[in-house]
Amino acid sequence: MNKKVLLVHPEISRTKYNFAGVIDNEPLELEYIFALLKKEGFDPFIWDGQVEKEPFINKLHEIEPFAVYICGRTRQENFMKEYCLAAKDMNCITIVGGLHVQLNYRRFFCSYIDYVVTSFDIFNIVNILNDIEPENSICIQKNGKWTVKEAVPFDINRLPLADRSYYYEHTDRYRYLELLPCAHIRTSYSCPYKCSFCCRSKMNCGKYSARDIDNVVDEIAEINCDNIYIIDDDFLFDRKRIERFINLIRLRGIKKKFVCYGRADFIAANADLMQELKDIGVYYILTGLEAADGKRLKNYNKKTGMKTNAEAVRILNEVGINIMGMFIVDLDFTAKDFRSIYKWIKRHKVRHTAISIFTPEMSSELYEQYRGRLITDDPSHWDYLHVVAKPEKMSVRNYYMYYHILVVKLFLKGKREGIYDFLDYGYYIKSMLKNLFKFGG
Numbered sequence: 001m002n003k004k005v006l007l008v009h010p011e012i013s014r015t016k017y018n019f020a021g022v023i024d025n026e027p028l029e030l031e032y033i034f035a036l037l038k039k040e041g042f043d044p045f046i047w048d049g050q051v052e053k054e055p056f057i058n059k060l061h062e063i064e065p066f067a068v069y070i071c072g073r074t075r076q077e078n079f080m081k082e083y084c085l086a087a088k089d090m091n092c093i094t095i096v097g098g099l100h101v102q103l104n105y106r107r108f109f110c111s112y113i114d115y116v117v118t119s120f121d122i123f124n125i126v127n128i129l130n131d132i133e134p135e136n137s138i139c140i141q142k143n144g145k146w147t148v149k150e151a152v153p154f155d156i157n158r159l160p161l162a163d164r165s166y167y168y169e170h171t172d173r174y175r176y177l178e179l180l181p182c183a184h185i186r187t188s189y190s191c192p193y194k195c196s197f198c199c200r201s202k203m204n205c206g207k208y209s210a211r212d213i214d215n216v217v218d219e220i221a222e223i224n225c226d227n228i229y230i231i232d233d234d235f236l237f238d239r240k241r242i243e244r245f246i247n248l249i250r251l252r253g254i255k256k257k258f259v260c261y262g263r264a265d266f267i268a269a270n271a272d273l274m275q276e277l278k279d280i281g282v283y284y285i286l287t288g289l290e291a292a293d294g295k296r297l298k299n300y301n302k303k304t305g306m307k308t309n310a311e312a313v314r315i316l317n318e319v320g321i322n323i324m325g326m327f328i329v330d331l332d333f334t335a336k337d338f339r340s341i342y343k344w345i346k347r348h349k350v351r352h353t354a355i356s357i358f359t360p361e362m363s364s365e366l367y368e369q370y371r372g373r374l375i376t377d378d379p380s381h382w383d384y385l386h387v388v389a390k391p392e393k394m395s396v397r398n399y400y401m402y403y404h405i406l407v408v409k410l411f412l413k414g415k416r417e418g419i420y421d422f423l424d425y426g427y428y429i430k431s432m433l434k435n436l437f438k439f440g441g
Contacts, residue, residue: 003043004065005129006087007033008056010072010079011049013380022423024050026167026174026184028231029071029098033122035163040126046166049079051173056083060090067129071098074362077379081110088112095128102151103202103363105139107379109146115139120154120189120204153207156189161219168224176229176259177352178422179283183225187211191233193263195288196301197328199361200233213241217248220256227283229259236262236285242273249280257283264289264312265304271315278319284352285316286324292337292344296330313348325350329403330358331373332392338402342409351419353410356384357403400435408432 007030027048037044047059060068060083068087070080077100084094096108097117105116115128119137127134137151164183167174171181188210191200220228236242258277262285267274277285289309291297297304316323327341345353359382360366373389375396381388391399411432414420420428 002064002066003041004063005037005042005044006060006063006065006068006092007037007044007046008068008070008083009046009048009050010056010070010076010083012076013383021175023176024174025229025231026164026182028162028184028186029122030069031162031164031166032159033069033125034166035160036122036126037129038163039160040130042129048166048170051170057086060086064090065092067093067095069095069097069125071096072100073098074100074104074382075380076100077107081108081113084110085112093128095125097125099203100362103199103361105148107362109139109141111141111144114141118151120156121152122159151205153205153209154189156186156209156211157215159211161222164223171225176227176284177419179227179229179257179259180422181225182227182229182259183223184229184231185216185219185223186231187213187216187235188232188237192237193234193303194301196299197358197361197364197366199363202363203233210238210241213244214248217245217252217254220249221252221254225256227257227259230261232261234263235260236266236270239270239273242270242277246273246276246280255281257281259284259286261286263287263304264309267312267315268308274315274321275319278321282321284322284324286326286354287312287316289313289325289350290328291330292327292340296328300328310348313350317349322352323350324352324354326354326356328356328358329406331387331389331399333399333402334393335402338406342406345410346413351414351417353414355403355407355410357387359384359386359388404432404435 009027009030027046030046034044034046045063047056049056070083072080080096084096087094094113095115095117096113101108101116102118105118108116116139117124117137118139121137124134124138134149136149138149140147167183174181176182188208190204190206190208192208194201258281260282264287267287290300290302294306297306313323325345329338329341360370362382370389375390376388387396387399390396411428415425
């Protein structure tokens with residue numbers, strides 16, 4: 001009996017300008033599923049398009065699975081559907097899931113897709129493969145008709161330990177900037193905050209679910225990697241939980257570097273914890289600073305202000321934790337606004353930055369608000385590097401020009417400060433300049 005199941009994470013992009021070799025993420029979701037399927041007697045395989053040299057179609061024909069599960073984000077939707085179609089041509093059971101699918105499941109109601117998983121409940125995948133119809137959190141196609149079963153929250157503490165066999169085979173590829181290799185761990189689902197531009201608070205049916213921190217530290221101790229990326233939407237949330245984390249890392253004598261997300265208001269209100277986090281190995285904190293003016297922060301429902309952002313940057317710089325400041329360039333930007341973000345970053349000495357183009361998420365209220373201004377319906381453009389809705393105060397061409405000027409200036413600033421020494425500077429500068437003059441995403 002064929003028990004082979006192919007678990008797939010598509011490539012991010014098929015162009016060279018895709019940040020490969022800068023941040024490559026371990027396919028943690030697939031590793032959870034891999035562990036569960038193995039325990040249940042199936043024969044699972046992982047194919048991650050970020051790192052695989054063998055094309056998906058070759059792997060599909062080589063393994064000849066009876067079922068294929070594919071997950072991905074918005075920008076990977078086209079690839080997900082392409083691979084499902086190929087798998088259906090081989091009479092495989094086709095299942096899709098992941099972050100984008102959960103909130104946009106109707107976009108996957110295709111004739112070549114059999115099941116759409118609408119929660120984090122990976123046990124539903126086992127039920128499907130055992131020919132047991134799940135009771136909830138699933139969309140099922142039969143004879144061209146779709147049945148939608150209500151999604152319910154999933155308790156993250158039910159997850160098995162991830163089987164990292166695939167990760168250990170590709171430690172030369174999974175990284176976070178200069179931290180190579182870098183393994184992932186998840187300690188919570190969803191986000192307890194409700195920023196207007198982000199849909200993460202809607203994940204897991206809007207219910208924040210956190211793992212027991214003792215179990216988290218047990219897993220960290222067992223991971224054979226010196227760099228750990230905690231990929232929660234917001235790890236620095238509960239002070240008591242973070243204090244317990246710090247104490248356990250110390251008690252266990254764990255010596256590793258950590259990357260995590262944390263809000264500016266938590267950092268500013270818990271300066272004493274930042275020094276302790278630095279002492280136990282926290283190396284990067286990713287912080288959504290978002291804007292260089294308070295009005296936009298208010299519009300984004302960030303519940304923070306410019307003074308809080310500046311204080312958070314000052315604290316992390318002072319204790320020696322690298323802050324990755326994440327900013328949004330809005331669609332109402334003028335040339336002055338692009339310059340203001342650069343000046344704010346330079347004035348407050350934010351060394352690492354990520355600049356996203358404002359993108360109305362498909363599952364958000366903003367999507368409906370901006371629907372009339374959309375200039376594309378290609379999901380691959382929902383990567384925060386493309387303009388998907390018409391800017392208010394300049395042409396799309398000029399908007400791209402100012403955006404790429406900002407990106408090039410920040411990259412050159414980083415080059416002068418030596419933070420990108422692990423990269424091929426020449427390649428990336430040429431790529432950025434090409435995009436600058438191309439006026440494309």
